[in-house]
Amino acid sequence: MILSCNIQFMVFMLFSNSLYLLSLYFLNFNVEFYFEYEILSLNSSSIVFIFLLDWVSLIFMSFVFFISSLVIKYSDEYMYGDKKLKRFIWLMVLFVFSMMLMILSPNLVSILLGWDGLSLVSFGLVNYYQNVKSYNASMLTALTNRIGDAAILVAIAFLMNFSSWTFSSYLEIMKNEELMMIVSFFIILASMTKSAQIPFSSWLPAAMAAPTPVSSLVHSSTLVTAGVYLLIRFSPMFSCNMYYFLLLVSLMTMYVAGIAANLEYDLKKIIALSTLSQLGMMITILGLGEIDLVFFHLLMHAFFKALLFMCAGAIIHNLGNCQDIRCMGGVIYFMPLTCACFNISNFALCGLPFLSGFYSKDLIAEFLSTDGCGFSIYLLFYISVGLTVSYSMRVSYFLNLKEVNYFSLMYLSDNNNKIMLKGMIGLVFLVIVKGSVLMWLLFPSPLFLTLPFFMKLMTFSMIGFGVYFGYELSCMKHTYMQKSMKFYKLSNYLVNLLNMPILATFGLNSYFLRLSKMYNKKFDHGWMEYYGSKNLFELMKKFSKLFQLFLCNHLKLFFLFVFIFILLILLIF
Structure with missing residues (x-):
């Protein structure tokens, strides 16, 4: 194998x-x-x-x-x-x-x-x-x-x-x-x-x-x-209204996924929600018509998201399949190479300067700033960018800076996963340099956007807000969160993506399942069976019995038909 x-x-x-x-x-x-x-x-x-x-x-x-x-x-x-x-x-x-x-x-x-x-x-x-x-x-x-x-x-x-x-x-x-x-x-x-x-x-x-x-x-x-x-392939056929619809839906997805990721404790789900947030960012900039930039961010995102999951899998594998970030802490002391790869990919996700994510995300933020699409869209986008930094900071804090919070019998070491490390190190180099390389290759001339001073500082201020907000969420006492029932209900509501599974999945599935049950009972096992296979079978069985009767008594029937024929002739004449 x-x-x-x-x-x-x-x-x-x-x-x-x-x-x-x-x-x-x-x-x-x-x-x-x-x-x-x-x-x-x-x-x-x-x-x-x-x-x-x-x-x-x-x-x-x-x-x-x-x-x-x-x-x-x-x-x-x-x-x-x-x-x-x-x-x-x-x-x-x-x-x-x-x-x-x-x-x-x-x-x-x-x-x-x-x-x-x-x-x-x-x-x-x-x-x-x-x-x-x-x-x-x-x-x-x-x-x-x-x-x-x-x-x-x-x-x-x-x-x-x-x-x-x-x-x-x-x-x-x-x-x-x-x-x-x-x-x-x-x-x-x-x-x-x-x-x-x-x-x-x-x-x-x-x-x-x-x-x-x-x-x-x-x-x-x-x-x-x-x-x-x-969407990139079909983009020439979209009208302005469709682009605007995509912009609104993707902005909402990006914002909701960012909030949910900040309140989630499952490591893999946090990274999954970050994927949802980045997909929202791609379709947001596609809604503004920047197709080349969407494709550029799609390529960059592939590298650091694959590396994030691979590092998370190595950590979960060593922790005996535990995925709760509250049960982690101090992993960097035992698995320094894995945590270094994880932090590099996390920083690339945040858009730290000169990593691969920076080249696409910074351009996306500046193109949205120059588009003039409205203050509410502008603000919602930058808050979502801040939330991206926030959940990245939160995950890094729980993994690296929190106190050790797992069983003493666990043996954590990078030596446990040498083959996995080869795959991760193969990606981490590209996460660092591939953004600048593709920037030089894909765009025929350097892209430079002139913005007012406060709009240039908006990205840095949102990154600072994200770092602070992520740190505060990480340091928040869990006992307070458990005691405050309102906060618990609100966080549960937001983690479930505004109850999206209930509204869009479980809330709708029940109607179709009931309808299919009724169709199965009334049609498949009811009228369709009566007038279909079952009735045809009974009809064929009756005809076969009748034909069998004729075949078994054909001489008697022959004489009977001859007798009836002679009787009819006598009656008529």
Whole structure:
């Protein structure tokens, strides 16, 4: 099994390096390739499979392969001793290739294949530890994503009016058509479900029931980023109202996720909520029309979010699968390398200058400041940025500065996870330098925005507010929080994303489940069965009995019919 993991690691790493070099060539010479493969031709109709190779798809694929290779290497030790490790690795590989199919295709039908593949494989991965909690989380994930799958199916039906499902060939020409506006609405709905925007946010924290390597892959470059990538591809067809709708929804998601992460105590859920916050930030800047900047932050976020989950998994693994940050403390004294990687990725998430996250987040904040979209949007965005710093500070404080708060029999050391450390150190270097490298490569000229003095200082002031607020939350006595019932109820309400699971999931599911139960009882086991299979069976049985009677008594019946015939002749004549 170790040999199999190493082979997959090397193959994915080779793909990653090759695609990255190819993407730089395509970017430098502005090259695009369409590959068409005809699967079936019937009369005047033909089914054609199309691949689009441009620098966007190639560089994104290289990042996905690179992170996947390190996650597979990481899983080799994290999942050591698991009896179904082979199945787990192959599920991860299927997950990656479903993402590849979605990235490469400019055709909505083949996008649906990759989109559905992501949903199906994510169900198996979230439900990998087969218990009630994992099953509920996987069902919630799959059913929420089915809304997006259905939306893409409806979009495919509407695109039949344009004689082709290869949308890239007529996207800008037909953007003012009424049908294309309907298609764009369904594309936005599909992307909101996959990227967990409000009101479809409840599945993202619930999916933390999956193993940590799965969370690292899902939250960095595959499942949740598929919705943002689809929005980037379809962005030329969106109207101003749709952009504004995306801006409002994503801002609300970013704000609510930031508050929930500041009150959560589960380490993996805090990082999951930070993913939700960063997805909100990406779609916020997409709502302002800065597509290149969205893609830049998508790539940067993939690195430090994968590293965050890998470090968190190593810490949880050493603490005997304990995920509560209140039961951690002083980890930096026992696992200095792991905590150093964790803090670097955390600082990159906050946007600390000259780490990879700084180059994208600082530009996003300044572009929003120059857009003039209104004071309320401006304020809400910067408060959300402050909340990002706050929960990052809070997690670092609980892990590094709090007193030791776990069992004395636990043995914590970086020597326990040498293979996992190789995967983490492979990422930490890129978290430090990749932002500046891609900044030089992707943008043809240096971006410099001139802002008033107080607007330039707004980012620093919100970072300072976040540090202070996170420190205060960390130092707050838990006894006060337990005694104050109002605070407890409020924090529980906010941690549950404004009761989003109840409103958007459990509150709606009951109606459909009751309706399906009634249909099952009245139709499937009622009228449909009576007039369908059961009645047909009874009718066929009666006819077969009648035919059998004729066959067994054909001589008697022959004489009877002859007698009746003669009798009728005599009566008539």
